Amino acid sequence: MPETGQVEGIVTMDGAPLANVSIIFQPQDDPNARASMGVSDEQGHYSLSYHTDKQGALIGSHKVSVTTPTDAPDPSGQAKEPIPAKYNSKTELVVEVTAGSNDILLELTSK
Template sequence: MFSVCVRAPFALILCGLTLLSGCGGSAEHIERAAVKGTVTYDGKPLASGSILFVPDVDAAGKPLRGKAAQAIITDGTYSLTAEEGPTVGNNKVQISATRKTGKFQESDGQKIEIEQQYLPAKYNSSTTLSHDVKAGENTADFTLEAK
């Protein structure tokens, strides 16, 4: 009787520890990295815009796991810390910039000036840009042309 009473609490503790370690151990760690750089358009720093790093595929062609990481471009520069940065590995890169059109639309009783994407689609919606993000600090500079 004594051995059964001692074993039961021990078995419960052992089961609890196994469950806890199983939950913590099964979570996949996705490595992210810091990245900074410059973006020029037709030879000049891109005044303002955004840059988006989207996990692509690994060397075996399997999709990389992770979330997209976005930064604001100001005066041709951008920066992301490792905590907010892109997934380590190959990433597609989308760069967007808009400018006012001089046309307005009404929304909730207010006139709002319409903005339009002016960078070619090959840099954003149909991007041909990519960057292989390495662990640690990265520099990724992009030179864009109107053509």
């Protein structure tokens, strides 16, 4: 297994915790590398898993996407994502993961 750093933090939207959102860290250096994922709790806290038996994310720069799991699409057949595209499908979020423990605050804005 490659070296990972432990990653956890809080995700907010306009200062309020975002509950039950998916957070994905995709390594920038190798788009084919395994992404790390986590889901926030009611307080917006998340921690990432790299593999079923390995926590964290690969060391290095990551594009971060935050999405809301959707149960039902809108009438057009497209799911309506309440989180702006600049944080998911067209993410502009980039963070650096280092060896050891990483506490990464993701502060999103609806504007």
